[in-house]
Amino acid sequence: MARTRSSSSIRWRYLNPAYYLKRPKRLALLFMAFVFVSFFVWDRQTLVREHEEELSKLKEEMDRLQNELGELRHEGGVPVKKMNTTTKRTDVTKMDGLATDPIEDQRREKVKDAMIHAWTSYEKYAWGHDELQPQSKNGVDSFGGLGATLIDSLDTLYIMGLDEQFQRAREWVANSLDFNKNYDASVFETTIRVVGGLLSAYDLSGDNVFLEKAKDIADRLLPAWDTPSGIPYNIINLAHGNAHNPGWTGGDSILADSGTEQLEFIALTQRTGEAKYQQKVENVILELKKNFPADGLLPIYINPHRGTPSHSTITFGAMGDSFYEYLLKVWIQGNRTAEVKHYREMWETSMKGLLSLVRRTAPSSFTYISEKIGNSLIDKMDELACFAPGMIALGSSGYGPGDSTKFLNLAEELAWTCYNFYQSTPTKLAGENYFFHSGQDMTVGTSWNILRPETVESLFYLWRLTGNKTYQDWGWNIFQAFEKNSRVEAGYVGLKDVSTLSIILKSARVNTGVKDNMMQSFFLAETLKYLYLLFSPPSVISLDEWVFNTEAHPLKIVSRGGNSKPNIRLRGFITRPKKINKIEVDDHSQRAVTTALWCNFLVFSLKFGVWLFTSSHVMLAEVVHSVADFANQALLLYGLRSSKRAPDALHPYGYSKERFVWSLISAVGIFCLGSGATIVNGVQNLWTSQPPGNIMYAALVIGGSFIIEGASLAVAVHAVRKGAAAEGMKVRDYVWRGHDPTSVAVMTEDGAAVTGLLIAAGSLVAVNLTGNPIYDPIGSIIVGNLLGVVAIFLIQRNRHALIGRAIDDHDMKRVLEFLKNDPVVDSVYDCKSEVIGPGFFRFKAEIDFNGAILFQDAAKEKDETEMLKVMSFYGEEVVTALGSEVDRLEKEIQEIVPGIRHVDIEAHNPIIPPP
Numbered sequence: 001m002a003r004t005r006s007s008s009s010i011r012w013r014y015l016n017p018a019y020y021l022k023r024p025k026r027l028a029l030l031f032m033a034f035v036f037v038s039f040f041v042w043d044r045q046t047l048v049r050e051h052e053e054e055l056s057k058l059k060e061e062m063d064r065l066q067n068e069l070g071e072l073r074h075e076g077g078v079p080v081k082k083m084n085t086t087t088k089r090t091d092v093t094k095m096d097g098l099a100t101d102p103i104e105d106q107r108r109e110k111v112k113d114a115m116i117h118a119w120t121s122y123e124k125y126a127w128g129h130d131e132l133q134p135q136s137k138n139g140v141d142s143f144g145g146l147g148a149t150l151i152d153s154l155d156t157l158y159i160m161g162l163d164e165q166f167q168r169a170r171e172w173v174a175n176s177l178d179f180n181k182n183y184d185a186s187v188f189e190t191t192i193r194v195v196g197g198l199l200s201a202y203d204l205s206g207d208n209v210f211l212e213k214a215k216d217i218a219d220r221l222l223p224a225w226d227t228p229s230g231i232p233y234n235i236i237n238l239a240h241g242n243a244h245n246p247g248w249t250g251g252d253s254i255l256a257d258s259g260t261e262q263l264e265f266i267a268l269t270q271r272t273g274e275a276k277y278q279q280k281v282e283n284v285i286l287e288l289k290k291n292f293p294a295d296g297l298l299p300i301y302i303n304p305h306r307g308t309p310s311h312s313t314i315t316f317g318a319m320g321d322s323f324y325e326y327l328l329k330v331w332i333q334g335n336r337t338a339e340v341k342h343y344r345e346m347w348e349t350s351m352k353g354l355l356s357l358v359r360r361t362a363p364s365s366f367t368y369i370s371e372k373i374g375n376s377l378i379d380k381m382d383e384l385a386c387f388a389p390g391m392i393a394l395g396s397s398g399y400g401p402g403d404s405t406k407f408l409n410l411a412e413e414l415a416w417t418c419y420n421f422y423q424s425t426p427t428k429l430a431g432e433n434y435f436f437h438s439g440q441d442m443t444v445g446t447s448w449n450i451l452r453p454e455t456v457e458s459l460f461y462l463w464r465l466t467g468n469k470t471y472q473d474w475g476w477n478i479f480q481a482f483e484k485n486s487r488v489e490a491g492y493v494g495l496k497d498v499s500t501l502s503i504i505l506k507s508a509r510v511n512t513g514v515k516d517n518m519m520q521s522f523f524l525a526e527t528l529k530y531l532y533l534l535f536s537p538p539s540v541i542s543l544d545e546w547v548f549n550t551e552a553h554p555l556k557i558v559s560r561g562g563n564s565k566p567n568i569r570l571r572g573f574i575t576r577p578k579k580i581n582k583i584e585v586d587d588h589s590q591r592a593v594t595t596a597l598w599c600n601f602l603v604f605s606l607k608f609g610v611w612l613f614t615s616s617h618v619m620l621a622e623v624v625h626s627v628a629d630f631a632n633q634a635l636l637l638y639g640l641r642s643s644k645r646a647p648d649a650l651h652p653y654g655y656s657k658e659r660f661v662w663s664l665i666s667a668v669g670i671f672c673l674g675s676g677a678t679i680v681n682g683v684q685n686l687w688t689s690q691p692p693g694n695i696m697y698a699a700l701v702i703g704g705s706f707i708i709e710g711a712s713l714a715v716a717v718h719a720v721r722k723g724a725a726a727e728g729m730k731v732r733d734y735v736w737r738g739h740d741p742t743s744v745a746v747m748t749e750d751g752a753a754v755t756g757l758l759i760a761a762g763s764l765v766a767v768n769l770t771g772n773p774i775y776d777p778i779g780s781i782i783v784g785n786l787l788g789v790v791a792i793f794l795i796q797r798n799r800h801a802l803i804g805r806a807i808d809d810h811d812m813k814r815v816l817e818f819l820k821n822d823p824v825v826d827s828v829y830d831c832k833s834e835v836i837g838p839g840f841f842r843f844k845a846e847i848d849f850n851g852a853i854l855f856q857d858a859a860k861e862k863d864e865t866e867m868l869k870v871m872s873f874y875g876e877e878v879v880t881a882l883g884s885e886v887d888r889l890e891k892e893i894q895e896i897v898p899g900i901r902h903v904d905i906e907a908h909n910p911i912i913p914p915p
């Protein structure tokens with residue numbers, strides 16, 4: 001029995017901590033094994049996590065496809081509308097909070113990347129020319145050499161925050177743009193791209209150079225309206241001013257070309273105070289109104305001498321489209337007042353006509369807008385007509401409740417059809433037009449795709465007006481198809497045939513040249529802008545404050561006949577996604593941690609070697625110290641990496657706090673292993689130790705380690721200084737209260753390491769001088785205590801960071817001071833802040849707004865008649881003003897303390913509800 005007990009206790013002795021404490025070399029080997037196993041597990045885990053992320057993305061995609069498939073099956077194998085047509089009719093144009101979804105952020109960035117690619121290619125190969133030919137890498141002047149792409153891109157660059165590119169383009173406009181060209185220009189194209197682009201750049205930037213240029217080109221276009229009826233000729237020579245119509249129209253003017261200058265020319269009058277522009281274009285509508293048909297549908301040709309329609313096609317596609325669009329938009333631009341009522345009336349009449357053109361396909365019941373010649377309907381729809389769902393949705397709110405719902409439903413049905421123009425082809429890009437033959441749903445007619453924007457334009461409006469995110473997903477799918485098929489090395493090109501996959505053709509060895517060689521300027525002006533806005537908060541170019549011309553150039557809505565300047569400077573409304581000035585702490589911290597990691601590895605190896613030779617207790621303490629530091633820094637690095645993960649649905653504020661968790665774990669590790677084991681070893685050997693041998697080796701290694709650890713300490717101190725500067729704090733304050741304890745952790749550990757080496761050196765010198773070995777374990781105990789102090793300090797630092805303390809007092813005071821002094825703020829209640837990551841915070845306050853000042857702002861610079869209108873719309877005005885004030889306060893608070901990422905300002909209800 002006794003034998004059995006003793007053999008089993010021998011077997012289990014390895015699990016007894018006392019076994020290792022008596023055998024320090026084995027303890028060190030155990031530590032090493034622990035470190036290497038941890039590393040291995042960590043490495044595997046990182047891999048597994050990356051795979052899991054990939055898998056979850058694939059799973060989401062699979063779920064989506066399965067849903068679609070389920071619905072397809074349910075409806076008998078044909079594509080049907082996925083979304084609920086009774087979507088909540090919420091106007092989300094003021095709900096900023098809805099649009100801070102991380103997926104939207106990622107998508108928006110991808111669209112911005114596409115713009116950068118398109119613009120950089122244009123800058124490189126076609127600078128100053130109208131359009132870029134990406135395959136042959138050269139520029140062409142398809143609009144007379146007016147820099148069409150450059151001007152078309154100005155506002156997109158501005159909205160996307162591409163400031164340097166915008167500035168370079170602005171310099172070209174100021175110094176090189178010359179309109180004195182002996183060139184027969186299209187009045188329509190020049191107006192929507194050049195006048196519209198310049199005015200939009202002016203409204204966004206306030207830079208007069210754009211207004212001057214807009215006036216210059218508009219003055220050159222004006223003689224086109226000098227016709228007997230006032231219906232303009234569609235072509236004019238920019239240098240000489242002689243105007244005419246294209247030969248192929250039989251002398252007629254084109255409806256869209258004649259009725260799509262109103263927004264730009266009215267805006268020009270509002271900004272210059274010169275009436276002539278507005279008069280010319282408004283007269284066109286009055287002239288057309290005289291012969292306006294009962295169904296509001298005008299054929300595409302108009303006689304400029306008599307002002308009467310000529311027998312021709314009626315369409316919402318090519319040559320008709322934007323005439324209808326501008327009827328609605330001039331009404332919106334004119335603040336929906338009595339003065340512009342006739343535009344709305346004409347538009348509503350045309351919408352009745354549109355209803356008479358609406359048909360549905362069999363078997364899938366796609367809704368489409370047919371065309372008409374005489375009394376015959378033609379089952380054809382252009383992709384160009386896909387702007388109509390957006391227009392109808394935009395105009396639907398002007399109807400009473402019943403019609404409003406009816407038109408919004410129609411808009412959603414048409415958008416579904418347009419989306420299927422894309423989805424039904426192998427390339428997932430739409431052709432130019434579609435035919436609807438009985439029993440066949442849709443068939444591509446003209447099969448090219450030239451990067452047109454109309455469908456994404458409609459998706460943008462529908463998302464803004466319904467809040468239904470399905471439209472964002474559709475837009476994203478279309479964007480991805482452009483990326484896949486149209487992106488080439490030097491920009492984006494169209495496809496000659498969307499219904500043929502190049503991969504199939506390649507395998508059949510047919511060289512068809514599927515891609516074309518043109519990057520249309522509207523791809524940068526419209527397609528990419530609408531896609532970018534589709535993934536931006538609704539306050540970015542709010543539909544309450546801006547109206548888009550037909551080339552997607554936003555024009556600021558100003559009071560008609562009132563201000564000669566847009567009120568862009570009144571309150572600094574936000575026109576871009578909020579820019580976050582991120583405090584760049586990560587790079588310094590990461591550098592400090594990585595340096596410390598390698599230095600510790602080196603030092604550990606040296607110390608370990610020397611300890612094997614000397615068997616010194618203080619050297620063992622130093623080995624343990626380095627192992628603890630190494631493990632700690634590996635954990636910090638892991639924490640830093642994990643905390644950089646992008647926010648997701650489960651963690652909408654991101655993972656930035658994760659580094660505190662790992663930092664805390666490592667601090668506890670130092671406390672238990674580093675400090676605990678070293679002290680215990682020292683205490684155990686206090687009375688039994690022998691003088692260590694080979695002290696010279698120990699001295700050498702201590703010296704070498706001192707230099708290495710010293711270098712690592714210098715990097716960490718530098719990181720701490722940088723961190724303090726980035727947060728505007730003194731180094732001392734940063735050490736105790738800074739928002740990123742990582743670099744502080746490395747600095748304290750390295751500091752302790754350097755001090756530990758001095759202690760080790762001191763104790764060995766003491767042993768050598770006195771011959772008393774007790775100084776060796778005493779050194780070990782001191783090093784252990786030092787580690788304990790460091791660990792307790794780090795535990796405290798990370799504990800505070802994890803609990804989520806408030807922002808610094810002085811920052812909070814600055815924000816409160818700002819709010820207190822703002823005229824629109826009466827009182828501030830319930831102010832709270834929380835650190836949500838290293839260097840960024842959430843701030844929340846309830847504000848009692850000053851109603852009188854709000855109202856004065858809304859009514860500012862309006863005369864008495866205007867005042868009446870203001871009064872009648874005061875509810876709307878005040879709500880808009882309140883929303884804008886909240887935006888402004890949030891923006892300014894973020895400027896005061898840049899790390900504040902989330903600002904929640906709420907309106908305070910001053911009436912205390914009864915208990």
Ligand code: DMJ
Pocket residue numbers: 192322384452453454522526550551552
């Ligand atoms: C753009 O130039 C304008 O949107 C215009 O109204 C019609 N077509 C092109 C883009 O497709």
